[in-house]
Amino acid sequence: MTHVHHWGVTGFSTEWTSLDQPDDDDYDGLGGMGFKRVVEPGVVYVKPPDVEDVVAWGESPQSRGRQFQMAWDEDSIPAFRTLLDMQAELAPQRAALQKDDPNLQALDEALLTMVRTADAVHRAGGTLGFVQPDSILFCTRRDGALRAVFPDIGFLWDDERGLREPKWIAEPQLDLLFEQGARRHNSARIKLARAARQGQDVAALKAEAQGEDVRLLTRLVAVTLAGPDQVREWCGDGRAFLSMPGRDRAPDTQAPIWDEVIAPALVGKIGSCAELAARLEAVRPSEHFLFKPPAPPPVWKKVVRKLRPAIAIAAAIGCVLVGWWAWPKPQRHHLCPQVWSSSPLFARLDELNAARKTAMNEITIPAYRAYWALLRGEEGLPEACGDKLTRECVDWIEKASRGTIEGLRTKPVPRREELQQLEDSLSLLQEAAALQPE
Numbered sequence: 311m312t313h314v315h316h317w318g319v320t321g322f323s324t325e326w327t328s329l330d331q332p333d334d335d336d337y338d339g340l341g342g343m344g345f346k347r348v349v350e351p352g353v354v355y356v357k358p359p360d361v362e363d364v365v366a367w368g369e370s371p372q373s374r375g376r377q378f379q380m381a382w383d384e385d386s387i388p389a390f391r392t393l394l395d396m397q398a399e400l401a402p403q404r405a406a407l408q409k410d411d412p413n414l415q416a417l418d419e420a421l422l423t424m425v426r427t428a429d430a431v432h433r434a435g436g437t438l439g440f441v442q443p444d445s446i447l448f449c450t451r452r453d454g455a456l457r458a459v460f461p462d463i464g465f466l467w468d469d470e471r472g473l474r475e476p477k478w479i480a481e482p483q484l485d486l487l488f489e490q491g492a493r494r495h496n497s498a499r500i501k502l503a504r505a506a507r508q509g510q511d512v513a514a515l516k517a518e519a520q521g522e523d524v525r526l527l528t529r530l531v532a533v534t535l536a537g538p539d540q541v542r543e544w545c546g547d548g549r550a551f552l553s554m555p556g557r558d559r560a561p562d563t564q565a566p567i568w569d570e571v572i573a574p575a576l577v578g579k580i581g582s583c584a585e586l587a588a589r590l591e592a593v594r595p596s597e598h599f600l601f602k603p604p605a606p607p608p609v610w611k612k613v614v615r616k617l618r619p620a621i622a623i624a625a626a627i628g629c630v631l632v633g634w635w636a637w638p639k640p641q642r643h644h645l646c647p648q649v650w651s652s653s654p655l656f657a658r659l660d661e662l663n664a665a666r667k668t669a670m671n672e673i674t675i676p677a678y679r680a681y682w683a684l685l686r687g688e689e690g691l692p693e694a695c696g697d698k699l700t701r702e703c704v705d706w707i708e709k710a711s712r713g714t715i716e717g718l719r720t721k722p723v724p725r726r727e728e729l730q731q732l733e734d735s736l737s738l739l740q741e742a743a744a745l746q747p748e
Contacts, residue, residue, distance in 0.1 A: 312387060314345065316444045318461030319478045321347035321378075326387040329369050329379045344382040345461070352471040358464045359434035361429055363457060367464065367670075374495065380461070390459065393534040396420065403535060404599050408478065414596035419456050419533055420448050422590050422618050427458045429583035430684045437519040439499050440492075441526055442483040443533070451499060466500050484538055486551045487529050489522060503620050521578065524586055528575035531590075535598040538561065548720040553577055565598040579679065646695035655691070675714070678707050711735040 311327040318324065324347045335599060347367065349355075355378060357366055372446050382388065396417050400407065424446055428438055438460065445462040448673075449520045467476055475493075482492040489495070502515045528553045533541050544560055544611040545551040553558065554573040563569075571580070614621070641651040643659045645666075650656065662684050669681040682703055714735045 314387065316392065317345060317390075317447065317515075318465075319442045320353065320440055320465035320476075321442050321482060322350050324461075328379060332559050342381055343385050345459075347378045347380070349376060349378065349465065349671065350467075350470065350476045351376075351474070352467050353476060354466055354468045354471065354503075356439075356466065358431060358436045359555065361427075361430045361434050361436070364431060364460060364463065377507040384452070388447045388449040392443050392447060393420065393424075393530060394443045394538070397534050397537055400599050404574065404603070407599050414594075414599060416589075417534070417596045418594050418738075419479075419512045420458070421534065421632050422587060423448070423456050423458045423568065423597050423624075424530075425527055425583050425587040425590060427460065428523060429587055431460075431463070432520045432523070435516070436463075436498065437516065438523045439466060440478070441487065441530070442478070443538075444483060446530070450487070457567070460743070466503060467496055468500055469497070484533065486542060486545055486549065487526050487533075489552065491550075495522075498567060520583075521581060524580060524583055525576060527583070527586065528572055528580070531567075531595060532572050535565075535567070535595060536560075551576070561604040562601075562602045564604075565705055566593050567595045567598055571595075582745045605643060645699070646681075646692060648692040648695060659691075662699075669703075673706075673710065675707075675710055675738060678703065678710060678736055679734070681735075682741075692696075707735070707739050711739045 312326050314324045314326050324345055326343070327346050327347065329342055331343045354375070355367060355369070357365060362364075365380055366377040367380050369375060370379050399414055400417065403413075431438060440462055441460075442462070443459060447459040447461065449457045449459060451457055467479055468473070479492045479496055482488070485492055488533050496513070498515075502512055502519055503616060505512045505515060529541075532551065536544075540562070541551055543689065544555045553576050554563070554568065556562065570593050572587070574580055575589075580589060605658075643649045643651070643656055645663050646655075649659060662681075663679040665677075666683045669677040671677075685696075685699055685703055714732050
């Protein structure tokens with residue numbers, strides 16, 4: 311018995327051991343050597359459709375759904391690699407790699423085999439289920455042919471059966487592969503499995519799930535080329551990798567694979583695994599490693615990029631403040647603070663103020679009469695403002711009238727013009743006194 315690490319993510323533990331012989335002769339796939347997996351409470355297995363090269367699991371006898379077995383056609387534990395293993399081998403050698411390097415050819419073959427196997431699952435009516443980098447393994451057969459193994463296909467967590475969410479959902483290996491997070495991805499696949507078990511029409515749900523599988527595999531291709539840390543930096547920690555960033559943010563995407571395959575597939579322009587496989591045949595993914603990576607951006611650019619949201623907010627606040635400062639603001643009229651510059655009365659108050667200044671400067675009864683006529687003709691003035699100006703004008707008229715009377719007393723014989731001025735003064739004073747506010 312040998313403990314096996316990284317043979318998928320949906321098992322609590324996996325071992326290479328001799329398999330239990332079933333009591334039922336019709337129970338296929340058990341006996342001999344293979345993998346034995348223990349799953350957590352609530353984890354269910356929905357057997358995928360029969361597809362060549364997709365090895366299914368079978369429930370161990372009397373395990374009550376907690377232990378599953380995968381028969382293997384060889385007597386020794388297979389050597390296997392993941393796509394991240396291949397990326398870790400190629401990235402440090404990038405500067406020395408040549409087009410005909412066997413490791414690059416192996417990467418292209420692995421990616422193409424993965425997508426073709428997924429296409430076979432889709433054509434048989436299945437979906438990939440829960441997929442992480444350790445969910446797709448690559449082994450070499452005895453005849454030298456490459457084999458893609460999907461050890462997690464069919465395993466899901468049913469929240470109606472298990473009280474505790476398994477770690478592979480709570481803390482997924484690479485959360486950015488899922489469009490709405492690991493939890494919602496699992497819930498959507500459980501919903502599909504329940505509907506199919508109840509005999510409902512699941513064509514729409516299945517088509518949606520298969521389309522998401524295509525985009526998920528595309529993200530896995532991107533992670534294989536650029537590395538998980540780089541892709542995580544592109545999309546942001548805790549976010550899904552939904553679309554390609556601009557070349558300024560992702561400069562190391564010069565190879566054709568990025569623009570011709572990955573970018574359109576992420577936004578749904580490649581709708582099936584068959585089409586994705588055809589694109590991967592035409593455009594070699596491994597060419598990414600043949601392009602010289604551009605020099606890293608200066609530190610100040612990285613700082614600016616990280617501070618870009620804060621800078622945008624500060625700029626928006628600055629624009630608002632500048633606009634507030636530069637925008638013409640409504641003003642109160644100094645004669646009547648209750649009247650703003652936006653009011654039609656503001657212009658009439660300017661005319662009234664001009665007459666008022668003339669009266670103040672000339673200090674004559676005709677000037678006071680002209681000002682008084684404008685003041686009494688303006689009916690729209692607020693009461694407090696009108697009363698204040700009226701009292702002021704009455705005071706001026708009284709002073710002018712007294713001045714006229716005192717001037718006439720000093721003269722023995724008043725002239726006609728002076729008498730007319732006195733008459734006008736008294737008339738205006740009488741009119742003003744009658745209208746003076748209480």
